[in-house]
Amino acid sequence: MPFVKPITTALAGAALCATATTATARDNVQIAGSSTVLPYASIVAEAFGENFDFPTPVVESGGSSAGLKRFCEGVGENSIDIANASRAIREREIKVCTENGVSEIIEVRIGYDGIVFASDINGDAFAFTPSDWFLALSDTVLVDGVLAENPHTTWDQVNPSLPARTIRAFVPGTKHGTREVFEDKVILAGCEATGAFDALMAAAEGDEKARKKAAESACIALRTDGVSVDIDGDYTETLARINATKDAIGVFGLAFYENNTGTLQVATMSGVTPSTETISTGEYPVSRPLFFYVKAAHIGVIPGLKEYAGFFVSDEIAGPDGPLAEYGLVSDPELAATQSAVAEEQTLDADM
Amino acid sequence: MTGLAAPTPAPTPSPRPGRAALLAADPRTRKRNAAERRFRFCGVMAISIGLLFLVVLLAAIVSKGAGAFRQTFIALEVELREDTLDKNGNRAPEDIAKASTFAYAPLLGDALLAAIRDNGITTELQTRKEIKPLLSASAAAQVRDFVIANPERIGETVAFSVLAASRVDGYLKGRVSRDSVARSKNMDARHLDLIDALRDAGVVEKRFNPAFITGTDASEARPEQAGIGAAMLGSFFMMLVVLLLSLPIGVAASIYLEEFAPRNRLTDFIEINIANLAAVPSIVFGILGLAVFIRFAHLPQSAPLVGGLTLALMTLPTIVISTRASLTAVPPSIRDAALALGASKMQAVFHHTLPLAMPGILTGAIIGLAQALGETAPLLLIGMVGFIASTHPDGLASGFLDPNSAMPAQIYEWAKRADPAYYERAWGGIILLMLFLAAMNITAILLRRRFERRW
Incomplete structure (x- = not known):
């Protein structure tokens, strides 16, 4: 029976491996979450592995929500230690966490990420305001003071100072954290600035709060006639679409744009050119904070966890001259406060 | 009877007026010849178009990826x-x-x-x-x-x-x-x-x-340091799991089905399902792997062991089908002769049929492995894509269990990154992956050439 032996050995091997996982203690930090934070986390993990005696942390992507979901699954070696997120943790998620025994969470803000609008390098230059984007992409806008379906087809109809180009935009899909920022800081801002928000609120029914909510969701509803295209993939996909459709505008992260200045030109927003400087001073309006969340219960159990968190927010890494800023992160002016919060293991509950 | 014995003389073909001699083609022959020429031309064209695409593809890959080395x-x-x-x-x-x-x-x-x-x-x-x-x-x-x-x-x-x-x-x-x-x-x-x-x-x-071939993945701040070595080891450990699981199970299953199992509705049903499994899209095996190995069995995520188990499921039908085909190709006379000389059924199979079917089985196994090596979709779901393979596995247990990437997953990961320098490395990775696949396929061809017997 020459074939029975390999089967049994293979099965025995598999069984052995399965038992081995539960038996051996984990000695590396495990991180998952936002694909926006992934490059920063991997830069830090790399430098951490080089400079400390701890093994290099394991970094995975998968999105902010997926990362926080895994983070909240429970305490123990089989759950991750750190969740990266491109948005703050939600009440609902904290509740799930607490139910599963993850009651002590340290929130660490690592800096800010700018969101930029860029087009093909050889095309026209654009100077936008949030109102332009609202008028170009929303499905209902004010036409002569009356709410109507968006009639605009070229940028100069939206704003006479813009070039006479067909409106075509590649925006991040709804599963991206970037989409939320785009809706909040650009479309909603434009909605309010053009007066459509008040008109929508007047048209809605219910009490004050319900009407406000209805107006908000009506504002951020984008047109579905093919002018605005949702990109569910990465920025590389948006870049490929722009290479194929020369007059289109894409939404990118600042870091991505800065790595691709050879093919993209960036548009200004309300007259401000996006850069790490203008974002940190708050002049450039479209930005968001980036976070990672540390499971306090794992500190002391998983070697290197606290050291990693401290190293991440140290001046030489997250400071304005560190490698993260070089890659495109806008460093946090209040970094010192974050550093002491990490050192003291300040959990979310403590400051609530 | 005599009428049959004396056949009537065959009517001598009398040349019809206007009909050409044997040496000159008549219109019908010309038409047939033209049809054949057309068909041959189409065939040559099809092959040249195929070759052209191959050359363009290879040229594109080599020109874009050679720089990574x-x-x-x-x-x-x-x-x-x-x-x-x-x-x-x-x-x-x-x-x-x-x-x-x-x-x-x-x-x-x-x-x-x-x-x-x-x-x-x-x-x-x-x-x-x-x-x-x-x-x-x-x-x-x-x-x-x-x-x-x-x-x-x-x-x-x-x-x-x-x-x-x-x-x-x-x-x-x-x-x-x-x-x-x-x-x-x-x-x-x-x-x-x-x-x-x-x-x-x-x-x-x-x-x-050389660090591009042996090194580990790097962060986005330093594409110059990134290498595919760790992912290559990840692929190696995955292929080891696939080989150890799917070859023995697949071969044993097909020997039983082909040589021992009675022909009835149940075996027919199994047979149809194996053929169906071979046609199932690979992403389905990824979902299965996620549900069974990670969610249910709690095996570690991103581990080559889980990747290997998932890919083994995918490779099994390929191996079963090719093994059964090569077992059927062994002439029944070999089995009959062995049985006639007093061998038991098992002896006849293991001493005579199986050795003769071996080249076909190995070819099928290698092609199945090559397919598994290039597979990305199932790995997406078990967390081997999007993972930064920044350390080499140290030792056997760590090779199977520590999170790692695989070559196609690493290439996909690089292609997604912001820095255009990673784009070049993705193409470089494709060159290496293709070299591996070509080497495996050539081994399969050589094995077949060397050991194949014809009857």
Whole structure:
């Protein structure tokens, strides 16, 4: 029976491996979450592995929500230690966490990420305001003071100072954290600035709060006639679409744009050119904070966890001259406060 | 009867008027010949179009990916200053380890400034901060590792060959142009002039980079350091699991089905389902792997063991089908002869049929493995894509269980990254993957050629 032996050995091997996982203690930090934070986390993990005696942390992507979901699954070696997120943790998620025994969470803000609008390098230059984007992409806008379906087809109809180009935009899909920022800081801002928000609120029914909510969701509803295209993939996909459709505008992260200045030109927003400087001073309006969340219960159990968190927010890494800023992160002016919060293991509950 | 014995003489063909002789083709023959010529032409065209696509594809891959195998290095004489690296002067390993890579960066900056001075290059870039964009962030780690391994060399000036930053490499490879640098915030035309001068002086040179094949993945800040070695090991351990599981199970299953199992509705049903499984899209196996191995059995995520188990499920039907085909191809006379001489059924199978079917079985197994090696979709779901394979596995258990990537997953990961330098590495990875696949397929062909028997 020459074939029975390999089967049994293979099965025995598999069984052995399965038992081995539960038996051996984990000695590396495990991180998952936002694909926006992934490059920063991997830069830090790399430098951490080089400079400390701890093994290099394991970094995975998968999105902010997926990362926080895994983070909240429970305490123990089989759950991750750190969740990266491109948005703050939600009440609902904290509740799930607490139910599963993850009651002590340290929130660490690592800096800010700018969101930029860029087009093909050889095309026209654009100077936008949030109102332009609202008028170009929303499905209902004010036409002569009356709410109507968006009639605009070229940028100069939206704003006479813009070039006479067909409106075509590649925006991040709804599963991206970037989409939320785009809706909040650009479309909603434009909605309010053009007066459509008040008109929508007047048209809605219910009490004050319900009407406000209805107006908000009506504002951020984008047109579905093919002018605005949702990109569910990465920025590389948006870049490929722009290479194929020369007059289109894409939404990118600042870091991505800065790595691709050879093919993209960036548009200004309300007259401000996006850069790490203008974002940190708050002049450039479209930005968001980036976070990672540390499971306090794992500190002391998983070697290197606290050291990693401290190293991440140290001046030489997250400071304005560190490698993260070089890659495109806008460093946090209040970094010192974050550093002491990490050192003291300040959990979310403590400051609530 | 006599009528049959004396056949009527065959009617002699009388040439019809207007009909040509044998040597000249009649219209019908010409038509048939033309049809054949057309068919042959179509065949040749089909093959040439196929070859053309192949050549275009290979040319594109090689032209885009060949650059990944060469990298730009900077030769530096680094002074390992005692006052920064070993402040206590006692050469104690723990004191030396305290000096982080940030302490080493200025030494490298000074070394590069010295190299610029020694070669008589005039440039406006005079400070460490200004020339920093030329050096890879990995250089400091390289020097630090050297110092920790050789503490006795502190105080000396040691020659290093460190990686240049990916922008420098991109400039020498033609990816970064003066136009694009003008809009970059870390580099400008002065840096490019300096690179040109350093290259003429022989300080900066582009050469073969074995670390691309053996190294690990790197972060997005230093594409110049990234290699596919760790992912290659991940693929290797996965293939080991696939081979150990699917070959014995697949071969045993098909021997039983083909030689021992009774022909009834049940075996027919199993047979149809195996054929169906072979046609199931690979992503379905990924979902199965996620549900069974990770969610239910709690095996670690991103581990090559889980990847291998998932891919083994996918490879099994391929192996079963090819094994059954090669078992059927063994003539029944071989079995009959063995049985007639008194062999038991099992002896007939294992001593005679199986050895003769072996080349076909191995070919099927190798092709199944090659298919599994290039598969990305199932790996997406078990967390092997999007993972930064930054360490080599140490030892067998770690190879199977520690999170790792696989070659196609690594290529996909690189193609997604922001820095265009990673794009080149993705193509380079494709070249390596194709070499592996070609090697496996050639082995399959050689095995078949060498051992195949015809009856």
